[in-house]
Amino acid sequence: MIDVHIHVAPPQLPGAGSLSPVLRQSVESVAQLVRSEMSMAGITRAFAMGEWTITPDNSLGVNRTLEIAALVPGLAAIGVMDPTKDLADTEHFSHVEALVRSRRVVGLKGYLGYLHFAPTHPSYRRYYEIAAQFQIPVTFHTGDTYSPYAKLKYAHPLGIDDVAVDHPETRFIIAHIGNPWTIDAAEVIYKNVNVWGELSGLFVGEAIDFEAEEHRDTMADVAERIRKAFFYAERPNRFLYGSDWPLVPMLAYRDFIASIVPAKAHEQLFSENAARLFRVT
Ligand SMILES: [Zn+2]
Secondary structure: OEEEEEEOOOOOOOOOOOOOHHHHOOHHHHHHHHHHHHHHHOOOEEEEEOOOOOEOOEOOOOHHHHHHHOOOOOEEEEEEOOOOOOOOOHHHHHHHHHHHHOOOEEEEEEEEOOEOOOOOOHHHHHHHHHHHHOOOOEEEEOOOOOOOOOOHHHHOOHHHHHHHHHOOOOOEEEHHHHOOOHHHHHHHHHHOOOEEEEOOOOOOOOHHHHOOHHHHHHHHHHHHHHHHHHHHHOOHHHEEOOOOEOOOOHHHHHHHHHHHOOHHHHHHHHHHHHHHHHOOO
């Protein structure tokens, strides 16, 4: 089973907090926690986002993520794209390319909404080219944000349609399936052969919250919207499983999503689609 969206380092986005105090612990403790969560949930591979702390010696914000990944079998890093970088900064982009070429970074991530840049902003173009050249996907945060400083207009999944058309060689992932704009995201997936949807972070809480009576209606509503989006898109081969750990326990979230998506699509959702897109076995 592959989880395409977890965090092992705080994302360091404007106004967004650290996601969980767990991520401030030592590299060794985080690694131990991730290993135990993965093994309890039967996750054999997980892809962890970097931080938006881009410096000359951390060009994709993955230094800490890579340190942790070295201690967790099956864990790999996803680099963070920085749209404030000048396209003429060839040194930056050659570092990015080197990381991607080395396969230490298996995907790129952009934070729509948190950063006030649309996916069509020219600053992202070079990243799309690198992603296409090395056949790694570009994930975009879409939908609701955890920050009052975020601007939602940048986080709508329709923005992905724009770049999917203009960059047909690049593969894009709509994180959180654009929640709450899940049908809009499904339409973008349905229409573009180079767009995938990902189901992480659609309900957030501790293990006990997944069982609590008070959350039953919310969870039923989320389940209904995921089901609708999944059917509307008619593309079971282009949906990916992700949890957004540590915002949720891996096991509880896996069971929640498994209870929503039809059993006949589980093999594709939980492993085949991600293995093909990220070119891992
Ligand atoms: Zn996340």
